[in-house]
Amino acid sequence: MAYASERERLAVPATEAARHLLGAVLTHDVDGERVSVRITEVEAYMGDVDPGSHAFRGQTARNATMFGPAGHLYVYLTYGMHYCANVVCGTEGFATGLLLRAGEVVEGAEAAALRRGNPRTHLDLARGPARLAQALGIARPLDGADVFADPLRLTLPDEPVPDELVSTGPRVGVSGPGGTDEYPWRYWLTGDPTVSKYRPAVPRRRPAAAAPAGNPQNA
DNA sequence: GCTTCGATCTTCT
DNA sequence: GAAGATCGAAGCG
Structure with a gap:
């Protein structure tokens, strides 16, 4: 079936697979309640050569799935x-x-909005990685799940999106090497309204000094 | 409208 | 013990 070849289309470097995934539709079926999202923005993570990747320091219990087969x-x-x-x-x-x-909810918008709690607009339902996961009802138990088998179903577009419709840029929220435009590994559909706004990676400020100089408690 | 900050907890050093 | 592939609300102009 098409399933085998769809998986093969993902079994290429992430920078290539991105063009297959853009415009693809990911469906998650929970107790007959289906939500589908058309993917409009992705970010590539390149394993142990990528300082921004969870896999940079090798395999751990948490990232084991990344080391497994594609799909x-x-x-x-x-x-x-x-x-x-x-x-x-x-x-x-x-x-x-x-x-x-990021993505656009194309099916089950009501269920997605319910999960999201308080989305301002339809476009906000799945704009941002955590929002997208929440709209689809994706949580930890789905780690390792096959995207081509129940309860998920990934449908790739018939043909990869043409280059002229794809924009690339620096990754979001990744600090240090790998977060700069030295690795333009973020891909999105040019002009799509659901693409998340770019926010430069900034290390969070540390909590205020634990022992302020003038604090009497600090002896 | 844009900018800044707090929430919350798992994972790794 | 510290940082982290984020989000949302509050504060300010």
Whole structure:
């Protein structure tokens, strides 16, 4: 079936697979409640050569899925409260993947809005990696799931998106090497209204000094 | 409208 | 013990 060849289209470097994934539709079926998202923005992570990747320091229990075969979902919790989802690409063992950064809900918008709580507009339903995951109902138990098998279903476009419709740029939220335009590994559909706004990576400020000089408590 | 900050907890050093 | 592939609300102009 088409499934085998669709998986093969992801078994290439993430920078290439990105053009297959843009415009693709990811569906998640939870108890008959289906939400589908058309992917409009992705970010490539290139395994152990990529300082911005979770896999940079080698395989751990958390990122094991990234080291597996293409076409599986790597789901992780970030900042203690948000889930993000990657589609694993490339060759097994090389830990490359594409972070789903943004998309447009094309099916099940009501269910997605319910999960999201308080979206301002339809476009906000899946704009941003954590929002997209939440709209689709993706959480940790889906880590390692096959995107071509229940309860997920990824449908790639018949043909890769033409280059002229794809923009590239620096990655978002990645600090240090790998976050600059030295690695333009963020891809989006040019002009798509659901693409998340670019925010430069800034290290969070440390909490105010734990022991301020003038504090009497600090002896 | 844009900028800044707090929430919250897992994972790795 | 510290940082992190984020989001949303509050504050300010």
